Amino acid sequence: MAEFSAPFDESPIATQSQWSRMARRWGLDGVHASDPASTVLKVTGNGSGNVVLAVGEAFVNGFYYLNDAAKNIAVTTNAGSTARIDTVVLRSSMSAKTVRAFYKTGGTSAPTLAADENGDYEMPLAHCTVAAGSSVVTAVNVVDRRWFTGRGAVPGIPGARRPSVRGQLLVEGTDLYVGDGADWRWLASPGVQEGTYTPVWSAGSTALSWGAASTNIGRFQVQGKRATVSIYLVAAANPPANPGPIQASLPPGYPCTPERRATFNWTFTSSNGEGAAVGVATTYPDESTTRITRLRYGTSDGNSASATINAAALLTRQPFNIRPGDVLTIDGSYWLA
Structure with a gap:
């Protein structure tokens, strides 16, 4: 296999596959949210024939995704005799050249996610349980399954800390803290x-x-x-x-x-x-x-x-x-x- 490096003036990023391969090294796939308790790209059920995807942004297989308005996603009718576990996913498709939200049906367990980095690659947002003979999903039958993008530790200066962010790591001098949304809690010091x-x-x-x-x-x-x-x-x-x-x-x-x-x-x-x-x-x-x-x-x-x-x-x-x-x-x- 020939060697490849990019981007340079004479060696640009020329294909979506090259972009994906490079960009997925920048950070983990996941929803962009400062707190897992946020509603960014969260899926909810209201007892209708749809589930609702909230606004938000994400990375999927190195590609950027934005949903700027609440989106209804149709629930597939369960024609079986037992409850079915489905998954709402964000699917990155090399052939379709898109990242889109899809409703994916399962069975007694959630469906397997596509994981082809050069084809279709799926990231879960929620599991939805659909009763036998039904096409509706209530709020209690939606389980949050979002992945979140990683956040590296940020440096801080004593007495000049940024507001606490839940789950964020802060390095102050040689001390490590984690945010709980209200304050920075000490985790460790050198030892x-x-x-x-x-x-x-x-x-x-x-x-x-x-x-x-x-x-x-x-x-x-x-x-x-x-x-x-x-x-x-x-x-x-x-x-x-x-x-x-x-x-x-x-x-x-x-x-x-x-x-x-x-x-x-x-x-x-x-x-x-x-x-x-x-x-x-x-x-x-x-x-x-x-x-x-x-x-x-x-x-x-x-x-x-x-x-x-x-x-x-x-x-x-x-x-x-x-x-x-x-x-x-x-x-x-x-x-x-």
Whole structure:
């Protein structure tokens, strides 16, 4: 096949097929509407022998379509014994050299749409249910099936936003918003889809080693000012006893906010016959914004209702002697600095 490129002075767009092939790359087929709730090219039924197509514009197979006045489209009589599902379509026809609205009959399900980009190509507007022996379609028997053209995200300047458009994306700086018709709602900010790191462990100010063969994996995800962390540790060595609380580092480059503490869940399972436990892990920003500094579990000084409830820090050998094969996990999220 010979190469082709256009439009140039010596190589113009010469055929409708070339135009269609080029234009359908500019945007998706669909109805031009700022809001799917609009009535642009919407089909309605009123109990007569017609359905009504509202005014509006569309692209179909790269061709432009305009209906500038409400249009009656005749309903084909259902001569069968069961209800029939029909479709109102916009049909682009290479042979007829037009885009026009048509009423297309179906059966117990809607008819198949033509999809020949070099011949007839159809885009649905509505499904219409016609009762057996009838030629009328009421309002409740019309189901909207319009496609809509895509709208790319538009840039915005803080303090100078355009009016909100339902379904429209707005990029302001590096933040993404979506319009609901009344306001712009924040969707996302730059972050990390999925990252991994090797947590650094300590007991107080003393570095902890769980053994060279240990499994020590941290996974994290960042969206906007929120980070989610999951740490999975399988010990391969028995670190010495230390009176300082066990600590684990947060993902490098993502310190927690100094304004508040964050809470995580931790679980411990012993492979050495010492049972299992769950507790709460916490950041203490006044001590460090880069570490989870406390892994706590609930205790009390007795069994009575008046017994004092307290929380003790998990140590390397208290209340469990953490040894090879034991599993410690930490999961939670925190606000970034």
